[in-house]
Amino acid sequence: MTDHDFELKLQAYLDGELAAPETAMMEDRLGRDQEGRLLLAELRNTCAALAGHEAEIKLPETREFFWSKIEREIGRQEQPAPAAAGVSWFTWLRRHVLPATGIAFAVCLMSIWAVHRGKISGQFAEMELASDDVGAYTYSDPQQKMTMVWFYDRNDNSQSTELSPLGNVEEE
């Protein structure tokens, strides 16, 4: 067993993660190994220092402000897509197509298909990102009637400006 193997087993012994036979062997060795006992004492002191002494950190925002952001995000995610809020084809057909038979029914069906297909907004929206380094948030607002996509650099903690198409607009 290398020194490092022994050290890791010593740690496992301290943490109660060593199997019973190995625990007995470790205790036997510690009886003869002063360096091992010193290291165990150091590890124990560190554990004791940490136990129950994590810093008490408070959220730096008021309850109302923090909650308002969560509530808004939940509301946004639960907002149905504009298309989903509309009626399905079959429901529309049942409501608006007069009872008819054969070809006349088919004509109605085709006319509905031609006129209304373009009104299914949002249902066919798909997006692909070209790079793993770029992330995007999409937000569709049915009240304002707009779809917003925000691109960000996944590797940058702060707001990255590398994606900006504006160049030096503020210096012109």
Place this chain on the structure above:
Amino acid sequence: MFCSVSIPVRMAAFLLALVLSAGIARATEPLRVETLLLWGTNDAQSPDPKHKPVDGDLAKKLGNSPYRWKYYFEVNRKTNSIPAGDTKKNIQMSDHCALDIKNVGDGHVEVALSGDGKLLSMRKEPLKSDWPLIFSGAAKNDTAWLVVIKKVDASAPKPDKPAGK
């Protein structure tokens, strides 16, 4: 042979053909698309006198949107008619940003956004005149760039002269 078919059936077949051709025409008609490059900032004035503040319906939408900037300036605006089919229309919005838009028919577009020649994202979406699609991201000094893509109705008045390049 057609003459031997009954009148109601002939009428129905005629209506069917009419409707089908209308559908095909709509699916293949060119799409007029307006694209704008905007700058979002909390400064009341743009350092570039050529930039004009965004106004009208778009200003109202942006004001009510989750975007946190108070002012939006138009850096560039282009209007293009994009025929339906596989042809992509390349629209250079700035030295750094280009759009490739394909009219896939029935009011749907495929939009590819590139930055400095590199593809950023491709999106397929139905485009409506009162529902713009906005790509956006961070710009220097806590400002934002926005690329607005919207359908222009054939009957809409022609836009003002572009502000930028």
Place this chain on the structure above:
Amino acid sequence: MTAFEELVARHRDKIYARAFSMMRNEDEAVDLSQEAWVKSWQRLKQFQGESSFGTWMTRIVINLCLDQLRRRKRQRTESIEEMNEESGGVERQMPVVTVNPTERLERGELRKRIDQALSQLSHEHRTVLVLHEFEEMEYKEIAKTMACSIGTVMSRLFYARRKMAVLLANLKSEELK
């Protein structure tokens, strides 16, 4: 929703504190803890009560923090320390700390020192320490959470503890000066 808001109010500090202990950045910790709350709302039906709600929430925020750290790691160059930790080379350079660096310290001061020392560890070492010492997770659970081997968990934990001992001892000796 009112009941959920109540849950948020009751646990928000704890969840934020966990996110902050891992990310060491206020803004990120706020964002990630918010994201955790939104996720928990979506998954509320899946919560079967097999653990306390606080524990369940903590797991959600820990996983979000780890995802964020992993995304960041892809671009980051590993330090020599991090590369050496697996072979156990760096620990041998640290002499065993024989004095108890926390003796006679009052609670508030001890907490402050521990926080200072934690901030000086790398993300990986701090995470494994936080998960073992504060979340009381076993090696196997930590390995699963951090998507690494048990051997890696043990090495990182060992290094983190030894480093903490040295840092706490240094902080004590600076104070004595």
